[in-house]
Amino acid sequence: MRGVPVPLRLCAALVFVGSCGWGGPDDGDSGRLPAAPLGVTAAAGSATSVHVMWNAVPSASIDCYEVYRGTTKVREVPGSQHMVDVTRLKPGTPYVFTVRARDMEGRLGPPGREVRATTPVAVAADHEAPTRPGTLEGRAVGSRAVQLSWSASKDDRDVVSYDIHQGGTKIHSVGGDQTAAVVTGLRAGTRYTFTVQARDAADNVSPASGTVRITTPGSDDGGDTAPTDFRATARHADDGAYYLDLSWVPPHTDGVVTEYQVRLDGAAATSLVFGGEPPRGRATYSFYLGREAGVDHRVRIRARLPDGTWGGLSVERKVTTGAPARP
Known part of the structure; x- marks a missing residue:
């Protein structure tokens, strides 16, 4: 993004x-x-x-x-x-x-x-947070971007930045002298919820602004945002336990994908979060399944996109502990 x-x-x-x-x-x-x-x-x-x-x-x-x-x-x-x-x-x-x-x-x-x-040496105390940003307004700019604007916050010293949140995820930040931003890399046909908070040099954060809800035009079934070439294999390790080995190709997005959710047997099993340099090519991951043979599992994976929303689910793979790997 x-x-x-x-x-x-x-x-x-x-x-x-x-x-x-x-x-x-x-x-x-x-x-x-x-x-x-x-x-x-x-x-x-x-x-x-x-x-x-x-x-x-x-x-x-x-x-x-x-x-x-x-x-x-x-x-x-x-x-x-x-x-x-x-x-x-x-x-x-x-x-x-x-x-x-x-x-x-x-x-x-x-x-x-x-x-x-x-820790740095203490300076004159500043415990006063900026005021809440004023009325937040926004509109879609095509199917993949929105333009936001708000009234400036006030602070006893200076507002150094404004943090823009989509849902509960911080997705953008602009300087304290700006009261508008264009957020790009969004999905068509998707409903977004934005708020803005002001931050001062002492890291005091204002209350969140009012909420603006914007639906980007067009349609998106999530298919283009799903991980591709998803593979899953149940492996019997030397310790006698079974592990699920996963691999996939990350979806193509306007930004870096750092988080995935693994769904096992229809429920969220865990989330995986990259940092540093997430893989651009094939990614792999393994986790513990148990020690019982002959247990059937269904597994899928999806990515949290840079806009804070979940992308489409991968194809579903089925594995059985103790069974030969499917081609």
């Missing part, structure tokens, strides 16, 4: 939102400790907070992640979450963080690599 940044920087590999890991079988499922989280990063968010992110361990059995400041556990988040703000820190202070995964059976894996961040 041209001009629309990917709303999440997530993993350097693949995230399991149910997972941010990417690739093979999970050690936790085979009786061993969960692996150490990869791709851990830390960045100061303010004079008293640091934002910590990591790639999820590739497993359906991760219960939570423990975040440590030095040797002290400071946060614990669900296995579906792969970022956290560590708050109540001291200004102008260096910190060291690590992250560990814990599985459903309570087994705690080793820490990922240590990451360091230094």
Whole structure:
């Protein structure tokens, strides 16, 4: 989606939102400790907070992640979450963080690599958020773009940016001196819901503007947005468990696709989120199915598009644990 940044920087590999890991079988499922989280990063968010992110361990059995400041556990988040703000820190202070995964059976894996961040020196306090942006208006500009405009927010210092959200996803941002934006890379015949929030230099965020709903003209059955050449195979691993190996070609969009949803037997099984450089060619992913042979499964996959909507579903594949792979 041209001009629309990917709303999440997530993993350097693949995230399991149910997972941010990417690739093979999970050690936790085979009786061993969960692996150490990869791709851990830390960045100061303010004079008293640091934002910590990591790639999820590739497993359906991760219960939570423990975040440590030095040797002290400071946060614990669900296995579906792969970022956290560590708050109540001291200004102008260096910190060291690590992250560990814990599985459903309570087994705690080793820490990922240590990451360091230094909070900036405190400046004159600014706790006042900008005012709510004024009346938000919008119109479709063809079948793949909308034009939005709003009245400026006020702040005791300066508004530095406006964040544009589609539904619950931040899809664009413009400078604080702008009160209009064109959002591109949308889908024809799709209903969108937009809001705008103002942000100041101290990262104070205004209340959301009113909502504007816009339906782009034309029609889109989702077929052009579905992953293609989707393949699924049930694999019997050396540990005696069965794993589902998936591969697909990402859909062609105006932006980078970073998130997918896997649907198993008609229900959402997990979401996968890429960060760094998501694959442009064939992507692969594996996850644990169980230990019982002769179990039938149906699986499909779909992508969350850069406009914040879900694309079309891939073709459905059927697999049976313990059965020969279908050609």
